[in-house]
Amino acid sequence: MQDILSNQEIEKLDLSKIAALQQKRTLAFVNHFVITTVQFLNTFAKKCEKKLMLFEQKLEKVEAAMILLEARLSSIPEINEPLQTDTNAESLNTSEIKSEDRTDDSKKEVKEIEDKPEDNVSQTTADTVIKPEYERFIKLVQVGVPLQAVKLKISIEGLDPDEFESMLKK
Template identity: 40%
Template sequence: METVGLDKHELPPTNQKRMVAFINHFVLSTVHFLNRFALDCENKFIQYEHKMQSLEASLLIIEAKLASIDALKGSAAAASVQPSKNTEEEVAATDEVAEVSVEEETAGQEKDPRYERYFKMIQVGVPVPAVKNKIRTEGLDPNYIDAFL
């Protein structure tokens, strides 16, 4: 087949019905492909969304468990530190020495509102050394309550 000698302007035009059929077929196949592609993408997005929701739920559960463990660790650590730091003998010895100095310093003081609950604990019958240990774990001065006892 020799195309060098042919002039394309001399060729007869393509049949219009045939050209319209080709274009319609191309448009239909393209639309079907795009619809199928969009449907597949949407299904994958839905699957990923479900996976993400289940992961979020699992993450919330794990965070709640970790938060409860941290709360338990904090109270357990405070409880384990409390007896090892101060024995009752040490508390009694420091109480006797500190009583004189605290009474002199707090003779004209009013009760600090931060210590109200500790005074209530003593009134209910909690032993004073235990109350002082509790005050010490919360970072307050345990000798402060001696001035008001």
């Protein structure tokens, strides 16, 4: 109904009596809108680019620190053999606890039982072959770098993170 009413009103209007729009004023409004919008977009793009550059610089610093940390870790000789020493230390700790709890008669039996797991540990470490390209990543995990971060680094370098995880589990 509104369309019909508006059409009827339009037919009754005398367009010669209505003043024309001021073309210069309309053009000035459009120009002002375009100019302010372009200025806003330019400043926004500059701010975004500056923030992106700052983020990129921070990321480069973190990467440089990571490289330095990896170099420092590779220079420490004790980190090269942590798997063997850790498993031997754990077996020694458990043997001390067990031997304290047992009586003198059963100490001999406990020592015999304890000798067998050490042989098994050496066999399992001998069975698991650690590939040289994964050694530095194993060091990172042992030092305390989160496993997910190390997996990401491995995948960035084009290696298989699943294979690395299977090496850690062994």
